[in-house]
Amino acid sequence: MASIDDDKKAAAVAAVAEVRDGMLVGLGTGSTAAFAIQALGERVAEGLQIRAVVTSEASGKLARELGIEILDFATIAQVDLTIDGADEIDSRCFAIKGAGGAMLREKIVAAASARMVVIADGSKRVDRIGAAKLPVEVLPFAIAYVMRVLTDLGAAPTVRDNYRTDQGNLVVDCHFATLEDPRATAATLAAIPGILGHGLFLDEVNAAYIATNGVVTRLERMGASD
Numbered sequence: 001m002a003s004i005d006d007d008k009k010a011a012a013v014a015a016v017a018e019v020r021d022g023m024l025v026g027l028g029t030g031s032t033a034a035f036a037i038q039a040l041g042e043r044v045a046e047g048l049q050i051r052a053v054v055t056s057e058a059s060g061k062l063a064r065e066l067g068i069e070i071l072d073f074a075t076i077a078q079v080d081l082t083i084d085g086a087d088e089i090d091s092r093c094f095a096i097k098g099a100g101g102a103m104l105r106e107k108i109v110a111a112a113s114a115r116m117v118v119i120a121d122g123s124k125r126v127d128r129i130g131a132a133k134l135p136v137e138v139l140p141f142a143i144a145y146v147m148r149v150l151t152d153l154g155a156a157p158t159v160r161d162n163y164r165t166d167q168g169n170l171v172v173d174c175h176f177a178t179l180e181d182p183r184a185t186a187a188t189l190a191a192i193p194g195i196l197g198h199g200l201f202l203d204e205v206n207a208a209y210i211a212t213n214g215v216v217t218r219l220e221r222m223g224a225s226d
């Protein structure tokens, strides 16, 4: 029986097989993304010619150690393929991300990407997203106000202890009693001044590789979802 790490690695290797010579690749954050960076590093060592942008300092450090050329994302307008993990993914290719706190950069890199694939072990596959905590990145200046608004919305917000994002901001983990209309929730969060980003990925994910007991399943987005 495959371990969770075996499954993370299997999903990562399947996604990395999509990478071709000449691509600019977006590298996600987290333990599953680290398996993808590792697999990509092995292909680079074998001669694959790619360059990459990263969604966190941690992923950048790992990628550089593996000999992957990293570009400054501030100079990049378009990425070919981004590979990233998720905390939950459903059949609509809706995802919740951000347990690792990198969702703001991850969302930006995903938005800039022609294609984004999520990689995950089977525990992340759900019927409908909503059980996982939904993180939001908050400007420290706005934290008291944002906490009041999120509490009024019934989001049961908690500030992540002793944590700052790579941009120096706070993360507030939310949990809504239901996430029946994720688009409405995303719009509500995006409209709150002081919230810089949130972990709902509703339009970014094109496909997912999900591994359960060593078997990798590919989920492909079928046009527009709601």
Ligand SMILES: O=C(CO)[C@H](O)[C@H](O)COP(=O)(O)O
Residues within 6 Å of the ligand: 028, 029, 030, 031, 032, 033, 084, 085, 086, 087, 096, 097, 098, 099, 100, 101, 102, 103, 106
């Ligand atoms: O969104 C993320 C980081 O912001 C991660 O991709 C997500 O939390 C999954 O992490 P892991 O692969 O370690 O379970």
